[in-house]
Amino acid sequence: MGNAPNRLQLIFLGPPGAGKGTQAKIFLDRSGIVQISTGDILRAAVSKGTDLGKEAKSYMDKGELVPDSVVIGIIEQRIQEPDCAKGFVLDGFPRTLEQARALDSILAKLKIELSHVINFAVPDEELVKRLLGRAEQEGRSDDNPESIKNRLQVFKEKTQPLIQYYTDKKILRDINGLGTTAEIAAAVQNVVGV
Ligand code: B4P
Numbered sequence: 001m002g003n004a005p006n007r008l009q010l011i012f013l014g015p016p017g018a019g020k021g022t023q024a025k026i027f028l029d030r031s032g033i034v035q036i037s038t039g040d041i042l043r044a045a046v047s048k049g050t051d052l053g054k055e056a057k058s059y060m061d062k063g064e065l066v067p068d069s070v071v072i073g074i075i076e077q078r079i080q081e082p083d084c085a086k087g088f089v090l091d092g093f094p095r096t097l098e099q100a101r102a103l104d105s106i107l108a109k110l111k112i113e114l115s116h117v118i119n120f121a122v123p124d125e126e127l128v129k130r131l132l133g134r135a136e137q138e139g140r141s142d143d144n145p146e147s148i149k150n151r152l153q154v155f156k157e158k159t160q161p162l163i164q165y166y167t168d169k170k171i172l173r174d175i176n177g178l179g180t181t182a183e184i185a186a187a188v189q190n191v192v193g194v
Contacts, residue, residue, distance in 0.1 A: 008033055008087035008194065009112055010092070014120030016151040017127035017134075018177045019184060021109060024091040026185045031194045034083050037091040038071050041078070043140075060142050063150030065095055065158060079106070087115070095159045100166075100178070117166040118188060120177035124152060160174045 008031075012020040021130045024035040042060060045053035059066045061079065075093055078084070094100040103150070107113060122130075126150055135143035166172040177184060 007112065008192065009107070010089045010192065011117040012089055012091045012120065013117055014126055014177060015122065015155040016148070017130040018120035019181070020091045020120060020123045022181055022187055023184060024089045027089055027188060034088050035091055036075070036078050036088050038074060041074055042066060043180060051157065051180055061147065063142055063147035065154060068096055068098045072099055073090040075103065076106050079143045093100070094162060096128050097161055097165060100162055114171055116192060117172045118191060119163055119172055119174050121174055122177035126178060129150065139159065
């Protein structure tokens with residue numbers, strides 16, 4: 001097993017508001033490597049009113065995770081699309097150990113490996129400030145105080161164990177998520193080399 005030269009498979013990990021989506025977009029502009037955001041895919045389904053969207057909305061508005069089987073199915077299909085030939089940045093996936101283990105199986109079948117898992121560390125107070133700021137600007141339905149509190153709790157219970165999971169695999173790299181977006185993008189570039 002091994003990656004083709006120049007392929008990059010990255011995971012951007014971190015709590016809600018850590019800057020995963022923000023940094024994945026900057027990375028896409030710089031490298032041309034696609035961003036796969038489960039949050040964006042689910043929000044697009046909600047706005048189109050598809051069956052997936054109707055199911056996802058009830059979880060997202062409360063700050064709960066959408067069931068593993070749903071998001072795993074989305075990712076399995078998406079990473080086999082032609083625009084992923086140079087690799088991809090997973091933004092917001094995996095979020096549970098079950099998702100991480102499923103991703104390992106999917107990648108093993110495709111004979112590709114994760115390059116790095118970038119963990120953006122940001123204190124809770126700053127996360128809440130950012131998400132409430134976004135609520136004022138973008139009006140996302142899950143950026144309200146109750147849902148934000150739940151999303152942070154869900155992160156600690158369900159997603160934080162992934163830090164140990166990827167530390168054990170020796171591919172986790174911590175990045176300070178405090179600072180300007182340009183400073184953080186430079187730190188990502190330093191780790192990834194692109
Ligand atoms: P996401 O869309 O992933 O939402 P998020 O965790 O809030 O992160 P996002 O990427 O949007 O924010 P970012 O940190 O970039 O998920 C939404 C919901 O979808 C979940 O709650 C869940 O229900 C569902 N879902 C998604 N994936 C799932 C999965 N795998 N399994 C199950 N359910 C899933 O940035 C936030 C804000 O911070 C922005 O306003 C930005 O401008 C600001 N910001 C970023 N960097 C900054 C910086 N350096 N300084 C100041 N502000 C900054």
